[in-house]
Amino acid sequence: SSGPREPRRPGREQEAAPRNVIFILSDDHRYEFMGFHPNAPEWLETPNLDRMAREGVHLVNAFVTTALCSPSRASILTGRYAHNHRVVDNSSPIPPGTTFFPEHLQRAGYATGYFGKWHMGEDAQSDQPRPGFDRWVSFRGQGTYFDPLLNIDGERRQMEGYTSDILTDFALEWLDELRGGGGDRPFFLYLAHKAVHAEFEPAPRHAGRYADAAIPYPASMANVESNYRGKPAWVREQRNSWHGVDYMYHGRFDFDTFYRQYAE
Numbered sequence: 001s002s003g004p005r006e007p008r009r010p011g012r013e014q015e016a017a018p019r020n021v022i023f024i025l026s027d028d029h030r031y032e033f034m035g036f037h038p039n040a041p042e043w044l045e046t047p048n049l050d051r052m053a054r055e056g057v058h059l060v061n062a063f064v065t066t067a068l069c070s071p072s073r074a075s076i077l078t079g080r081y082a083h084n085h086r087v088v089d090n091s092s093p094i095p096p097g098t099t100f101f102p103e104h105l106q107r108a109g110y111a112t113g114y115f116g117k118w119h120m121g122e123d124a125q126s127d128q129p130r131p132g133f134d135r136w137v138s139f140r141g142q143g144t145y146f147d148p149l150l151n152i153d154g155e156r157r158q159m160e161g162y163t164s165d166i167l168t169d170f171a172l173e174w175l176d177e178l179r180g181g182g183g184d185r186p187f188f189l190y191l192a193h194k195a196v197h198a199e200f201e202p203a204p205r206h207a208g209r210y211a212d213a214a215i216p217y218p219a220s221m222a223n224v225e226s227n228y229r230g231k232p233a234w235v236r237e238q239r240n241s242w243h244g245v246d247y248m249y250h251g252r253f254d255f256d257t258f259y260r261q262y263a264e
Contacts, residue, residue, distance in 0.1 A: 018110070018186040025076070025190075027069070027117060027197040033263065043213045044263055070120050073192075077101060077132075093121030102132035105188050111135075111178055115171045116192030117143060127151035133190075137170045143194045145201035162203045164195050199249055202264035210260045221245065 032039035035046040036053050052058075064072045066082040074080075074087035077100045082088050086095050102112040113135035118127065122141055128151060129136035136153050148163045149156055152170075159166050171191050178187055202209075220227055223246070228236050239246045245255045253261075 018108070020187050022189045023191065025073075025116070025192040027192075027194055029196055033196075041213065041216060041263065043210060069197075073118070074098075074120055087120055090119070091122050093123065093126065100130065100132040102188055102190070106132060106134070109185060111185050111187040112190075113171065113174045113187070114138060114190045114192070115174075116167045116190075117194050118192070127156075129154050135174050137167065142197065145194065164193050164203065167191065167193060196262055198258075198262075199252065200258070200261035200264070202261060206264045209264050213260060213263070215256060215259050 031037070033044065033046075034040060034049045034053070035044050036050040036058070040046075065075055066072055066088075068090060070087050070090045070092065071082040071085075074085045074094055075082065078085045078098060079101060085098060086092065102110075102114075106112055112133045114130070114133040115135075115137045116139075118130070118138045119141060120126065124140070127138050127140040129138075136151065138151050139148050140151075143163060145163055147158070147160050148166065149158050150166070168191070171189055175187070175189065178185065223239065238244050241247060242249060248255060248258050
């Protein structure tokens with residue numbers, strides 16, 4: 001009699017089969033602001049992120065090499081440190097001739113699409129299509145939360161609606177186009193949202209969702225002398241600054257509003 005069969009092992013052809021990749025980048029998203037995270041506010045609900053962590057992988061220790069928007073974006077797309085790719089601040093354009101890794105994917109037969117925030121360079125042409133992408137939907141600089149002016153494959157179009165929804169719809173439409181083509185070409189999709197970057201404007205369907213939520217302030221946030229003991233003067237002065245808890249964005253936000261709208 002035959003014994004139990006060993007699991008079927010994939011052949012070399014199966015192992016070498018190219019995989020489809022969808023890369024989603026949210027902007028200024030705190031590491032613990034995901035419902036499944038043990039340090040998340042107890043009222044925060046992020047069912048889709050929770051599902052990705054549950055059915056996929058959550059990397060507990062993952063860090064950027066340069067904690068600033070444009071340098072980080074350039075590092076993701078080039079695989080290089082900021083001193084090599086030379087996007088060292090949020091206004092520096094990426095040098096001509098820079099190679100982005102999706103260019104290699106194109107040469108390997110992939111369809112590639114970029115949807116969302118590019119934010120490398122501030123000039124009038126910074127939303128233009130870049131090498132490495134067959135499909136391009138982007139905007140200049142930080143963009144807006146509502147009614148964005150998008151550059152779609154080199155032509156600008158004024159859109160109406162919430163930017164996150166619009167970008168997602170463009171990405172899904174592109175995937176539908178690929179499937180409708182009848183081919184089996186692998187794809188790489190890069191979806192870079194503006195959200196949740198300040199200044200925070202949630203979609204109307206989410207606005208006010210956490211209006212009554214209790215905010216778990218740490219004891220170290222209190223404006224008391226014991227919290228400044230042994231610390232440099234700028235720690236105290238930071239409270240009343242652009243990013244400070246007492247004068248956030250020049251007084252537009254009180255911290256409660258800031259915190260809740262960020263979560264929404």
